[in-house]
Amino acid sequence: MTDRLEAQFAFLNEADRLKSVLRATTLCDASRPENSGEHSWHLALYALVLADQAGPGVNIDRVIRMLLLHDLVEIDVGDVPIHSQNGTAHGSAETQAAEARAAERIFGLLPGDLRDDLRALWEEFEAAETPDAVFAKSLDRVQPVMQNLACGGGTWATYDVTFDQLESRVGVKIARGAPRLWDWVRCKVRPWFG
């Protein structure tokens, strides 16, 4: 028991560091960059509130679990903004390899059973193939769009993004898991791009 709790808290204390990983996106009031810990909370709340946008076969509680874990690898790798380096850095082979090493280290702090379960959930999210992972990815893409809209442009201005780039880098992935949601959000954001 004691050794198990030591391992559980080694992981939970390490997870605290995600609160110091800054994203390109800001809070809705643009007062400061959002960190990846509070971003993960907000996404879990998105899943709870937008559950009716999920397709059949989606288990919202599994989606929430995935979203709670999905950014932990950023403790080692940092956040790679989707529009940075003209959209080429996010999801590159180098980033993926670094994230796999980070997952090995961070989930490896846990007792074996939890390590395997939570790492499998993270890998399912990354693979974006199951209905739960596809919906979770849609929410991860739509939240920064709503933050940008609330603060008057945000990373669209920072990275000089066009509407076509938004549609191909972000919209397509939102639509994959939540098509009606993207229809609605698309109409909201279109005017910003003039």
Place this chain on the structure above:
Amino acid sequence: MTDRLEAQFAFLNEADRLKSVLRATTLCDASRPENSGEHSWHLALYALVLADQAGPGVNIDRVIRMLLLHDLVEIDVGDVPIHSQNGTAHGSAETQAAEARAAERIFGLLPGDLRDDLRALWEEFEAAETPDAVFAKSLDRVQPVMQNLACGGGTWATYDVTFDQLESRVGVKIARGAPRLWDWVRCKVRPWFG
């Protein structure tokens, strides 16, 4: 559909403000105060990782949902530190009345079905009677203890807390939902108080 999404996002954008509510507790590295948004994320992760500390009849997914919502009223009321005003401010009648008004306003942004469901979950947490709520409360009490321990004292030093005060304000509530967890944490924190 459109009106429903307007209401869902009115709530989700309002929730963003919880990231600007500061707690007395700091991050583990003491670099800055923790905010209530990232705290809520950390607690949900606690529930996921410490599920084996829950008693029979606890549904961890409901606990996670409760923890995601439990601090939203602080957008209006702010965080009331457990050790402030010599332990008397937290849970006072005034605080409870203000939190009920905040819940009315904030959950009231949602479509009616979601408003009722999520508000009921928040009220269940506040009442601390069901097994799910009792376990959620235990986690809410144990996380600041672990943060204080990691950063060398934190709010115990700020508010000049004694071990007996920690035991009565915090330990009793941790033990109620997670007795073995408090046994373990108690041994960890005892030496700090000399």
